[in-house]
Amino acid sequence: MPNSVPIVHNINAVHPNKYDSDKKINENGATNCINKMLFFVPSRHEKTIFIEVKDDRIIHVKQYAHNEDDLFSNGIVWRSQISKTSSVLLFFIHGVGASCQIWDQQVNYFLKYGYDIVTVDLLGHGFSSTPKDFKAYEFTKLAEDILDIFDKFCKSSNILIGHSYGCSFCTLLAKERTHGVSKMVLISGGGPTALLPEKCSAFCLPMPIFYVYKPLLVRIFRRMAFYVNTAKVEKNKNATFQISSRTLKAVMQGQKWPFSNEQYYSDLLVPIILIHGKEDKFISLEDEIWMKETVYGSELKIIDNAGHMSMVESPAVVNKHIHEFLNRDSGSCSSYHNGEITRTS
Numbered sequence: 001m002p003n004s005v006p007i008v009h010n011i012n013a014v015h016p017n018k019y020d021s022d023k024k025i026n027e028n029g030a031t032n033c034i035n036k037m038l039f040f041v042p043s044r045h046e047k048t049i050f051i052e053v054k055d056d057r058i059i060h061v062k063q064y065a066h067n068e069d070d071l072f073s074n075g076i077v078w079r080s081q082i083s084k085t086s087s088v089l090l091f092f093i094h095g096v097g098a099s100c101q102i103w104d105q106q107v108n109y110f111l112k113y114g115y116d117i118v119t120v121d122l123l124g125h126g127f128s129s130t131p132k133d134f135k136a137y138e139f140t141k142l143a144e145d146i147l148d149i150f151d152k153f154c155k156s157s158n159i160l161i162g163h164s165y166g167c168s169f170c171t172l173l174a175k176e177r178t179h180g181v182s183k184m185v186l187i188s189g190g191g192p193t194a195l196l197p198e199k200c201s202a203f204c205l206p207m208p209i210f211y212v213y214k215p216l217l218v219r220i221f222r223r224m225a226f227y228v229n230t231a232k233v234e235k236n237k238n239a240t241f242q243i244s245s246r247t248l249k250a251v252m253q254g255q256k257w258p259f260s261n262e263q264y265y266s267d268l269l270v271p272i273i274l275i276h277g278k279e280d281k282f283i284s285l286e287d288e289i290w291m292k293e294t295v296y297g298s299e300l301k302i303i304d305n306a307g308h309m310s311m312v313e314s315p316a317v318v319n320k321h322i323h324e325f326l327n328r329d330s331g332s333c334s335s336y337h338n339g340e341i342t343r344t345s
Contacts, residue, residue, distance in 0.1 A: 044111055047071050050127070053148045057136070060127035061149060062100050064107060064117040072153070089155040092119040093146065095164030095188075096251055097221070097241035099126030102163065105315035106322070113323070118153045120146065124247035137247065138254035139195060143172050154180050159326060161185040163311065164282075168195055168257060174270050185322050187275045188308050191287030192265035192294040195257035203252040207245070214245040227279040227307035228314070236312045265294045272298040273325045275318060277306035278343070292341065302343040317344050
């Protein structure tokens with residue numbers, strides 16, 4: 001892989017049915033659609049980028065920066081072109097069936113406090129490309145994409161924030177890029193167990209049958225994933241699992257990471273905060289406590305009146321916990337030896 005990667009300029013040529021426009025964030029947090037890839041607002045800049053990490057693997061990235069020089073350059077990009085004037089980056093990774101959109105309330109919040117931010121759409125999700133090959137969605141292949149994107153945008157201090165399946169990629173990044181990751185936030189990540197697909201589940205059904213049952217599976221997931229039902233939450237609920245039947249089946253069957261066992265997690269040295277929705281029907285509190293006990297110095301925050309999607313259902317509480325965690329002196333992992341469990345409403 002050369003040190004340069006092409007940026008796809010013609011967005012409609014890549015996803016003619018998916019892309020409408022970028023959004024401009026004004027001082028009140030409202031959004032106005034404009035037909036530009038890059039625009040300027042007071043003290044903050046946003047850019048939509050499509051990076052071809054490998055043949056047929058085009059990853060959609062949203063970058064938010066407070067200094068124009070920190071924005072990813074157009075055309076053929078060399079790593080040396082990326083400015084490092086801002087030293088801290090928040091790097092968000094979503095879970096299965098979601099997209100960059102689920103982080104909107106975190107992005108808007110942390111931009112106000114001067115953080116630079118990168119959100120990524122996993123392959124087959126959001127505006128990223130959707131290869132037909134099932135093997136393209138295996139965990140190791142998706143992890144290579146994330147490592148490549150991280151290497152292109154990372155700064156001197158990088159905080160990883162993942163949700164559900166995205167927590168696995170955060171963990172791998174923390175192990176593979178030890179000196180580049182300062183802290184990690186894992187939301188609804190589960191226990192320290194090896195990642196393996198279920199041997200007998202709906203995702204094992206033949207493709208024609210799975211295609212028929214997918215709408216039912218999506219309805220069940222949405223009902224189980226969200227505990228709170230408000231207009232704002234309903235909007236995000238409808239945005240989940242907006243991926244094809246083929247992609248969903250491939251991603252679920254591609255969750256193979258046997259090395260992510262208890263020993264693997266116990267070796268993590270980066271400060272970690274675990275966030276768990278008390279009403280989560282996918283991840284048990286017992287598994288989160290197990291993870292806390294496995295990862296030295298980690299702390300666990302339990303969010304009342306929230307399910308699997310706590311960052312969407314209780315954004316103010318989740319943002320507060322993350323912000324307090326980021327403001328804490330990084331120091332060494334030993335400064336976190338008094339890990340705690342806190343319940344908040």
